[in-house]
Amino acid sequence: MKLYKKWTTITLSLTAFALFTVAAINYVIDPYGIYHFSGHSYNYNKIIDSDPYRSKAFQVKKYQPEAIVLGTSRAMRLNPPSIESLTGENAYNIGLSAATPYIDFKYLEYALKVDKNLKTVYLGLDFEVFEKNYSTHANYDEQRLTSFLYTQDLFATLLSESALKDSRKVVMDNLNNTTKYTEHRYLGDGSFDETLVYPPNTNESTLHVMPTSFQLSSDSMLYIEKMKELCEQNDLSLYIYISPVHAIILETFWQNNLWNEYEDWKRQLVDIAPVWDFSGYHEISMSSLKKEGNYNDLSHFSKKMGDLMLYRMLNKEIDSVPSYFGVYITSDNIEEHLNNLRVNREQWSERDKNMFEVVASY
Template identity: 25%
Template sequence: MRQAKQFIAIFFLVTVPALASVVAFNFYIDPYWMYGHSHSFNDHQVTVDEREQKTNQIFFQDFSYDTIILGSSRTTYINQNSFKGMKAYNYAVNNMSIREYDTFLKFAKENSDQKVRRVIIGMDFFKTSISESERPASLVNYEKKVHQPFYRIRSLMSLDLFKYSLRNFKMSKDNNVAELRVYDRSNVADAKVVSTEEAEKNTKEKIERFRDEFYGANYQYNPRYKEYLTIFKSRHTDVDFIIFTTPISAELFYAMVEEGHLDDYERWLRDIVDVFGGVYNFMYPNEVTLDLSNYFDGHHFYPHIGDRIAHRLLEGTDVQESSFGVYITKNNIDKHLREVKQLAK
């Protein structure tokens, strides 16, 4: 009996301080973005689960924005502070589907202290296939999490989260962006700069993956794509929409063309224009996409290109011709597509 009591006492003497240390360190670094405090040892944050991290930030911290940015991982590299005259929040996350737009925007609108007046969306061509756009997807499971009792406390006890805290601590202490997507405490993403050789290698691998997984024989343009966009827009008639296409590298664009999807690309742009009235098109061979140094893998651009996208969007629809980003409507889409087809040759 005495040995059992000693064992229990020793167990608690060891376990409780260890658990308390994990909880304290996870709170100090805050890798799930639940508390919002900022200091020099947590100002570099790796992506754990962007859907959960950004939803936590919106729900548990002060949130007052008039503009919401949506899109995939490509759009995460656009600095929300680059939209001068707007109070924008970048709610883009890895692999976002068009069928997620609705619940993401709804959640942001419900939690913002000011009225959300506009939404900026970066759209990706590879998300037009049936396999990438037909699967139902929403934010519901993440919304349920933030309402669970003791959710924040239980998360702080996680040893998996502790590993992310250690990575954040090291990067912050070294003041070094050591991964391909690293956030600061203001939801601004950065990426480590890779060598030319590594960028070329990454691009080659991405092209092969896209040929096989996204552009290959299994690709089929989703005939309901336009319908899903129409439904989404009809549910949010109180906001203005600013739509743009994400600028993949010319090499990846040419791979899409070589796989025989130029007609699908044209259909995609026409569907977007029909639903939203216009779109800023960045996805074609131009001065940015032809320069591989603007990408770390031919698929994701560096943040300075995100700044250029924001600048172009702020120029507005009157500037239809540009060296980077053409605003297309029903009036000029035929002309633009003829030019793109010529560039694709």
């Protein structure tokens, strides 16, 4: 009996030691950028397809920012250091690929629960994710945002075999200066890393997924209203803006006969709250994708543009912002604004052309 107890104790001790060792390795290397997002030589690049839905939930709890950015991957171009330099508030970007207004609302609820310093919210809006049948991103896990301690994430990132394998891949890639398994898509502040090299034909691929039909989701509009109410109830400043999508994308809305829906979306938004509209046919949105640095790719504006948007919304360094860039729209001026957009479209020489042919050389 004593021998049995001895071997049981040894087995349990060795198991505990092995689990502790695995967890320690995965914590230090942090292959998914969750626990400390360090920039050491052995783990600067993270595993490809790391889940920002998971890592950003961890990071906002850890950093306790005074300002957060919500929205889709386009919102990741609002730069937290720029926010801090303009307002004095430390910021974190919770922009998430294909995030719907419902997902934004749940992450805002979560941020209010775990972040006692929160003062300001920047909410980016994109027409496409307001479609009634727009799919919820596969990585969204609501339990992560409602559980006090989500053990599934802890196990998956610290104790699983796949995490240990990913840690090994991260170390190999970083020490060998290769990118077979890794990339550096996100910075430690949650924003997009503009040094990322896009795959060939990224712009053409974007055109292929542009909507050809659209039915506005009343639920999505409701969650915009709920976010406004949540900010009011918690004395948070809220800046709502529409992204400056490229004219090529706007033209797909026009050519796919979605312009009426696009305009109605804006009408319904300003019935909820005033909005900063950076979209439209203007010099920036009509600029070259390859030359001028206004866009990272067809779908995403650059951080340079993100800074101009912050200047406009915060009324800072206004002399740096083109007069046409950023219109504060309300229920009082929405019709005039929409008419101006239709008129401005006539200025673009590429309108009515095949956008696949245009984007190839733009």
